[in-house]
Amino acid sequence: MAFKQHSVLPGFKLSLGYTLLYLSLIVLLPLAALIIKTSHLDWAAFWSIVTEPRVMASYKVTFGTSLLAALINLVFGLLIAWVLVRYPFPGKRLVDALVDLPFALPTAVAGIALATIYAPNGWIGQWFEPLGLKIAFTPLGIVLALTFITLPFVVRTVQPVLQDLEKELEEAAASLGATRGQVFYKIIVPTILPALLTGFAMAFARAIGEYGSVIFIAGNMPYVSEITPLMIISKLEQYDYLGATAIACVMLAVSFALLLVINGLQWWTAKRLGRRK
């Protein structure tokens, strides 16, 4: 890195040096260990581990349930943000604070609570049991847990954008004869779209890596309700370090890709909002 320092402020070298050292020790070096360990495998061996039928089934479960949970939150997250920003109702501050509960509540607690509620004899599960619909210990249970865990993302990315939306635009459109539906699709949706997609991508990324809340409710049946992080754990429990590492590498690659997508979306959001000013 090239240093351009015109500032009278002290501590640049010290603070940047410490930042880089700490970052390397805690994050970069351990992640490098993962990649180096994987490179001990030749391509064919790596490929056969990460495409094992049981692992392939776990990708399907992980991606399918994560996508569904993120979609549910795309719709309801927008609705919650909309109601919080636009409609007056009593207890709003409390509801607004409560939205962050999934960030504050440890995942294991969420996991056992949801597994108990949606079990066949649980508060909610008992109403679905007579209908022949099992929620806990099926992929449906995984979707529920992931929906809980990722609920705040879309709300928190869309809320500030809705807050700053200029009322004048909507008033102008209405005075020119646009219906509410037209205003929503032609003015509001295009403005909040980048934020909406950012929240969706963040929720999806979080859901893919999630472990604690899912394992209690998933039932963890091979080929049916095993998630990919669980495959890493079960390889580790069999002391198959190479197998665990190879699957972890796949997950890491997906995480990197999603991080890049999210960064891109955030840049788009900032640009879209900047242009409006």
Added chain:
Amino acid sequence: MAGGVNNAPRSIVTTETRPVRILLTGIALAFIGLFLVVPLVSVFVEAFRQGWQLYLAALVEPDAVSAIKLTLITAAIAVPLNLVFGLTAAWAIAKFEFRGKSFLITLIDLPFAVSPVVAGLIYVLLFGAQGWWGPWLADHDIKIIFAVPGIVLATVFVTFPFVARELIPLMEAQGSDEEQAAMVLGASGWQMFWRVTLPNIKWGLLYGVILANARAMGEFGAVSVVSGHVRGQTNTIPLHVEILYNEYNFVAAFACASLLALLALVTLALKSWVEWRTERLAAEDRRHATEE
């Protein structure tokens, strides 16, 4: 930080008809009730299902006490480490210009993108018996994996970005005029930091620390990989909850879980309070600015 809450009614043309508003509010509240309130309430109901005495007994049992202690120790190490890192990283990034800055910010965010299970695994690969430094550590009789240091390391990793990502935008927005003035007037570096920088960022700092602490005390996946689950020795509260739950000891599991749920409620209350203070301070600043 979350956007403000606005209860002022809007003009007729920019809102929906009353029935639509009531319907949408109802659906949103029902969703929050079903997905957030019911699970939260159920934790306490299950914990007290067989009365106060069993509840308290589950919390004072030796394994539970040792899990509580380990959780507190872990947070007491991990949070200050990341606090110092967050301050130094934000200082370098917000107050100086250098190449590769946005790449550095992306790297700092990286631990949020990595699955907790992978976060645990990377330390096993470094320090585990089969790992890079495993044999050396075994020769010197140092235990990191399946011991407390591993739990602390995994917790440091998952709480790594919290303070930094809260402070960087805040300090960038504040600029460095006040610090430069302090330096020009002859303050030492430390005087400038304690008297100018810290008072300016204290609320953002507190916000980051609250969130980091909640995650540190509640982390499950990463800690689960490195802990080894030795009862009374390497179990944090979340891991203790898992063991009890898998043994069908539901009352005790939910009793310990209720401690973590209380922690979550305190976290949310503190967080809302900090947000409310920051909003009020910002509003005061704006008022002063218009009066001048």
